[in-house]
Amino acid sequence: MAVAGFYGRDAISDATGLGLISNSSVAAGRGSFRECYTPLDRTCVIDGDTIRLKGEKIRLLDIDAPEVRDYKCASEKERGDRATLRLVEILNSGTVSIERKGSRDVDQYGRSLRIVQVDGRSAGGILVAEGLARPWSGKRRPWCL
Template sequence: MSIAVGGWLAYGGSGDFDSLLALAHTLKADLLSASFSICGDGRHINCVVDGDTFWFEAEKIRIADIDTPELSPPRCEAERIKGEAAKARLLALLNAGTFSLSTGLRDEDKYGRKLRTVTRAGRSLGSTLVHEGLARRWEGERHGWCD
């Protein structure tokens, strides 16, 4: 942190200390990474189940701020196609670099999955999936993906 402050001051830091703290928090926080694959039979250590669920260091995590189409089982072909796309995109996002996991209001869901927001450089990976049309914001209940 002292190196960051010194660098910030040396390059004309303007007194916006809150911005500096946010930057330092982001740099410090994004320390998690792994090589993720698609989950299959057997051990689940670092793999993606679907567009909003993955295993990290042998812990099952449900992305808390989004909902993606179901894959097991999908209710229609359109849901399956979009669900596979969300799963592939989450795999790519998790493998793209370091990230952070943060806990919200609840630690676990009713299935025992850890509820976490996944961020990189302060931006939610769930928001990326929503922006790309592969997920919806979680509003406390599921909505269908079939028309």
């Protein structure tokens, strides 16, 4: 399935001139996303709440998913792996769009903060509904009991 539109840092500025357009369709067809295996992978899923799109790291703004690298217990790693694989499935299921929301554009790690939607539904919201992530509360909370 081809996707209309395009995405890129130099594509279109928003009304403030400070960043990307608020709603932008991504040129990523069905099957374009996979897990990231190397830093050279340009369009892939890093973990349950971070993707790389055409080389740009994007943090899903609305959720927190368990860690797959700096995990604190085996169950966090297992849940993080499930969230990562499910996010790959979600992103490959339809038209992906990226929305800038709020005044904060990037996080402390340099990742763009965005709402990621597939066919108009929040990818993060799907993960939350399926119990693979939780809504972002503004700070990290432990996944291990």
